[in-house]
Amino acid sequence: MPDPTTPAIPPEEAPGTSRRRFVAYVLAAPALAIAVRSGLINPFGDTAAAAEIARDGASSQSGVLAAGGSGPAIATTPQVFDYYDLSDLLTDSCRPTNNLLTLDVGHDGVVRFLLPRAEVGQGITTSVAMIIAEELDVPLHRVQVTLRDADPALLYNQLTGGSNTIHSLWEPLRAMAASARGRLSGAAAQQWGVSPSSVTTKDGAVYGPVGQVLDYGQLSAAAASSTTREVSYTLKEASQYKVIGTRVTRVDAVDAVTGKKQFAMDVKVPNAKPCMVAHGPHIRATPKSLNNQAEILKMPGVTHVGLIATGVAVRAATFGQCIDAVRAMQVSWNPGTVDTINNTEVARVLRSVELPMPSPAPGVETFEATFRFNFRSGSPLETNAAVADVRKDSAEIWSSLKNPIIAKQRIAEFLGMSADAVTVHCTTGGGSFGRHLFHDAAQEAAAASKLFGVPVRLMWHRTEDSRHGRVHPASVSRARAGFAEGSVVSWDMRHTSVATDYTHGLGEMYSGALTSQHYPGFPLSGNLTVAQGIYTLSAGMPYNVGQLTNFLNEHYDYDTFNTSSVRNVYSPDTATVRELMIDEVAKRMGLDPLEFRRKFLKSPRMLKVLNAVAERGKWGKKMAPGTAQGIAIHNEYKAVVVCLMEIDARPHTVNRKLKGGGYTGPRVTRVTIGADSGPIINPSGFEAMLMGGAMDGIAQALTAGLHYDQGLPLEGSWDDYHYTRQWNAPFVVDAFTVPSEETVPGGAGELGCGVSQAAAACAYSRAVGRMATEFPINFHKPLDFKVKTRTPPYPPSPNNGLKYVR
Amino acid sequence: MSNHTFILNGEKVSVEVEDNVRLLWVLRDVLGVTGPKYGCGIRVCRACTSHINGKAFNPCAVSVGDIKATDEITTIEGLADTVKKDLHPVQEAWLKHDVAQCGYCQPGQIMGAVALIKEHKKSGKPITDDDLDQIRNICRCGTYWRVREAIRDAADHM
Numbered sequence: 015m016p017d018p019t020t021p022a023i024p025p026e027e028a029p030g031t032s033r034r035r036f037v038a039y040v041l042a043a044p045a046l047a048i049a050v051r052s053g054l055i056n057p058f059g060d061t062a063a064a065a066e067i068a069r070d071g072a073s074s075q076s077g078v079l080a081a082g083g084s085g086p087a088i089a090t091t092p093q094v095f096d097y098y099d100l101s102d103l104l105t106d107s108c109r110p111t112n113n114l115l116t117l118d119v120g121h122d123g124v125v126r127f128l129l130p131r132a133e134v135g136q137g138i139t140t141s142v143a144m145i146i147a148e149e150l151d152v153p154l155h156r157v158q159v160t161l162r163d164a165d166p167a168l169l170y171n172q173l174t175g176g177s178n179t180i181h182s183l184w185e186p187l188r189a190m191a192a193s194a195r196g197r198l199s200g201a202a203a204q205q206w207g208v209s210p211s212s213v214t215t216k217d218g219a220v221y222g223p224v225g226q227v228l229d230y231g232q233l234s235a236a237a238a239s240s241t242t243r244e245v246s247y248t249l250k251e252a253s254q255y256k257v258i259g260t261r262v263t264r265v266d267a268v269d270a271v272t273g274k275k276q277f278a279m280d281v282k283v284p285n286a287k288p289c290m291v292a293h294g295p296h297i298r299a300t301p302k303s304l305n306n307q308a309e310i311l312k313m314p315g316v317t318h319v320g321l322i323a324t325g326v327a328v329r330a331a332t333f334g335q336c337i338d339a340v341r342a343m344q345v346s347w348n349p350g351t352v353d354t355i356n357n358t359e360v361a362r363v364l365r366s367v368e369l370p371m372p373s374p375a376p377g378v379e380t381f382e383a384t385f386r387f388n389f390r391s392g393s394p395l396e397t398n399a400a401v402a403d404v405r406k407d408s409a410e411i412w413s414s415l416k417n418p419i420i421a422k423q424r425i426a427e428f429l430g431m432s433a434d435a436v437t438v439h440c441t442t443g444g445g446s447f448g449r450h451l452f453h454d455a456a457q458e459a460a461a462a463s464k465l466f467g468v469p470v471r472l473m474w475h476r477t478e479d480s481r482h483g484r485v486h487p488a489s490v491s492r493a494r495a496g497f498a499e500g501s502v503v504s505w506d507m508r509h510t511s512v513a514t515d516y517t518h519g520l521g522e523m524y525s526g527a528l529t530s531q532h533y534p535g536f537p538l539s540g541n542l543t544v545a546q547g548i549y550t551l552s553a554g555m556p557y558n559v560g561q562l563t564n565f566l567n568e569h570y571d572y573d574t575f576n577t578s579s580v581r582n583v584y585s586p587d588t589a590t591v592r593e594l595m596i597d598e599v600a601k602r603m604g605l606d607p608l609e610f611r612r613k614f615l616k617s618p619r620m621l622k623v624l625n626a627v628a629e630r631g632k633w634g635k636k637m638a639p640g641t642a643q644g645i646a647i648h649n650e651y652k653a654v655v656v657c658l659m660e661i662d663a664r665p666h667t668v669n670r671k672l673k674g675g676g677y678t679g680p681r682v683t684r685v686t687i688g689a690d691s692g693p694i695i696n697p698s699g700f701e702a703m704l705m706g707g708a709m710d711g712i713a714q715a716l717t718a719g720l721h722y723d724q725g726l727p728l729e730g731s732w733d734d735y736h737y738t739r740q741w742n743a744p745f746v747v748d749a750f751t752v753p754s755e756e757t758v759p760g761g762a763g764e765l766g767c768g769v770s771q772a773a774a775a776c777a778y779s780r781a782v783g784r785m786a787t788e789f790p791i792n793f794h795k796p797l798d799f800k801v802k803t804r805t806p807p808y809p810p811s812p813n814n815g816l817k818y819v820r
Numbered sequence: 821m822s823n824h825t826f827i828l829n830g831e832k833v834s835v836e837v838e839d840n841v842r843l844l845w846v847l848r849d850v851l852g853v854t855g856p857k858y859g860c861g862i863r864v865c866r867a868c869t870s871h872i873n874g875k876a877f878n879p880c881a882v883s884v885g886d887i888k889a890t891d892e893i894t895t896i897e898g899l900a901d902t903v904k905k906d907l908h909p910v911q912e913a914w915l916k917h918d919v920a921q922c923g924y925c926q927p928g929q930i931m932g933a934v935a936l937i938k939e940h941k942k943s944g945k946p947i948t949d950d951d952l953d954q955i956r957n958i959c960r961c962g963t964y965w966r967v968r969e970a971i972r973d974a975a976d977h978m
């Protein structure tokens with residue numbers, strides 16, 4: 015007989031154990047279906063954690079970590095962020111509709127969950143399946159997690175962002191799975207006529223006291239209910255976990271390595287022929303006319319061509335023929351939004367709207383610097399893509415969407431249909447990096463399908479994905495540290511950014527509309543209000559630096575540049591500023607960067623991660639001249655992350671040539687990155703997120719920026735936009751999890767990015783002996799590429815590929 | 821339109837399409853073989869990497885008219901069959917090292933890696949960091965380190 019290990023929880027048993035018991039619902043259904051309660055379970059976030067930070071901050075003030083003959087750390091008053099952050103906001107916004115999530119146990123024994131979040135590579139379908147498998151005692155392969163169609167009833171509970179999926183679903187998933195386990199156990203006990211406390215569950219079956227076994231599938235009907243009613247459940251203790259915390263290869267890995275994994279353009283929809291859109295020579299330029307429509311229609315494969323709001327759409331038998339058609343188009347365009355603006359102008363304007371800083375107190379030495387961050391592309395490898403089938407009274411859309419509800423509502427509005435008539439299916443995304451917060455491709459696909467009267471499979475050309483796709487806004491950041499008698503006594507930051515577009519709201523139309531609002535006499539106000547709220551809820555200060563002020567201002571309207579939140583919002587830039595300033599202040603105080611951080615960090619939790627990374631990455635080891643280590647810390651998403659990088663900035667490395675060309679520059683040779691992000695569901699997936707974040711951080715610090723010229727980025731593909739490539743990648747990446755005392759999982763997806771950008775910047779600055787103040791550091795070097803064509807908007811497709819067979 | 825015949829994943833196929841259509845679109849849009857991915861269309865990102873007669877190439881940059889009837893095209897879908905197994909050793913290594921994140925670049929990464937390892941097996945030279953630096957496949961999720969680890973591991977099992 016198998017060895018059943020988890021005691022079953024009888025549903026009707028009166029509370030009598032020391033463990034907390036909760037209440038969920040069994041739904042009226044022929045097979046077992048469980049839902050959780052709605053409501054504000056924890057409306058004010060984890061105030062205990064904030065209190066701890068405040069207390070720890072005060073304790074480090076005692077100077078127990080004092081070193082180098084410096085003064086004590088002067089506690090910084092806890093900020094709003096320390097009590098209530100963006101993770102709390104997003105999770106709380108889901109609570110009112112958590113009762114609409116359901117877990118089904120089928121007669122076939124398969125457990126099904128419709129996930130109202132986007133899988134774009136962050137591995138949430140794996141983590142979600144693991145949480146369910148754990149609490150339900152069912153093998154992982156019997157848990158089927160499917161991306162849920164857009165469902166407006168979910169309100170704010172179908173937004174994917176802020177590294178918040180697991181944080182927000184942790185409670186409801188466990189509640190549903192534990193309730194289901196209780197119901198199945200109770201049903202088995204009843205059939206066997208034994209006490210519910212005498213049965214156990216394991217591997218998707220219930221085991222009785224004398225060797226009886228019933229599979230969950232066999233019990234599903236008996237465990238179901240003819241009426242919806244309350245059931246109580248008990249959660250496992252973390253010490254009982256057998257799935258959570260184990261290294262699992264992601265559930266879609268086999269499909270990914272065999273080419274079976276389906277992305278939007280792989281979905282088979284009858285007659286949905288390839289479709290592409292020619293966008294203008296300036297961002298947000300709109301088409302005036304297509305001057306050779308008849309000629310385009312005669313081209314091989316072309317079936318339809320016509321104007322939509324954002325450009326000229328063409329549908330053909332193959333994408334290759336769409337590309338040829340776009341290249342042959344003669345289009346007249348209206349102006350765009352920034353036709354005469356370039357990078358320098360943007361930086362000048364941003365500086366002119368910077369919020370003022372207070373005067374430094376007398377007798378306080380100050381160090382002040384201004385940093386500049388250029389636009390960065392959020393282009394994932396899968397370009398913007400969507401399938402649309404618009405019929406007379408209804409429509410169907412397939413796309414990777416992080417806010418599918420607002421996509422459904424806005425497309426319905428555009429089509430003049432009720433939202434119910436528009437079905438929006440969510441496909442897995444080939445990356446997102448903020449792109450899929452917006453439904454740009456789905457909107458265009460709907461417009462093209464409506465115009466042509468046939469289904470379309472719409473995809474952006476890479477060159478336009480790079481130039482017209484959404485970008486991380488450029489920013490200017492000014493910081494000032496005041497110090498006296500060996501202590502940091504004040505810290506002021508003024509971050510001034512091109513507006514980040516937040517008009518997706520909390521994922522649906524009403525919050526989206528409020529964000530888009532221009533209040534009378536106060537342009538920008540809706541979006542700016544949201545921006546400042548997000549800044550406040552994400553701007554942590556991990557150090558005790560005395561009196562702190564930290565404010566954001568944004569400029570240009572949200573629809574001037576094509577912006578979005580690109581793998582973190584403000585944190586990569588603000589963390590880079592903070593950590594560079596810390597290194598500089600440490601130097602002025604005669605402290606090593608690690609020593610300084612040890613002394614001035616706010617909490618033992620941060621110190622623990624710092625020490626773990628410093629030890630594992632061998633901080634302070636002897637480095638050759640022109641090479642250096644850099645270390646940085648960041649706290650966000652209920653997590654603490656530390657990154658230690660080694661960089662080689664010696665001329666022979668910087669100027670190394672690569673066969674076949676490619677941008678080289680200083681090379682990060684080793685990365686050690688560790689994080690405490692609460693209980694980790696899948697360490698393999700979590701470490702992958704840290705590694706990926708590190709590659710983004712390296713790119714953004716060293717190589718990757720967009721040069722705007724006459725209203726269009728010059729970069730138009732991966733050969734000119736220098737995202738990290740294998741030849742820029744570190745020789746060793748050591749990502750790891752630091753054991754945590756937290757009980758709720760924090761974030762993963764964005765966590766590694768900002769801290770890595772900061773670590774790369776610090777390492778580089780130390781290697782060259784001067785603090786870098788503009789990023790990427792190569793931004794003002796002469797362009798190392800030939801700029802691709804602006805008109806036509808796509809470069810020619812090469813046909814010499816057989817020359818390069820290897 | 822003209823007729824084009826070639827061998828795709830071990831089977832003879834014929835398609836009616838214009839000569840100058842790049843093979844990537846013939847595979848994806850005409851034949852419905854969607855393993856090879858579009859990422860740039862100009863032989864830069866290498867997401868479409870497949871094999872022609874056992875060697876790596878990029879079908880986004882080859883006109884179907886340049887493919888001969890005897891040419892054997894292998895996409896990710898046909899890779900395991902080349903070793904008569906459910907999975908090729910490189911795919912096994914990819915699973916072992918949990919390489920894929922979003923997975924979009926992975927068919928190209930794997931097909932490129934197979935060719936790289938084969939080249940080194942033939943010459944008898946070990947795969948060095950310099951060789952790994954030459955890999956041009958982009959992974960926008962940044963799983964480069966696991967790609968390096970998986971290739972080194974797979975090379976020991978091929």
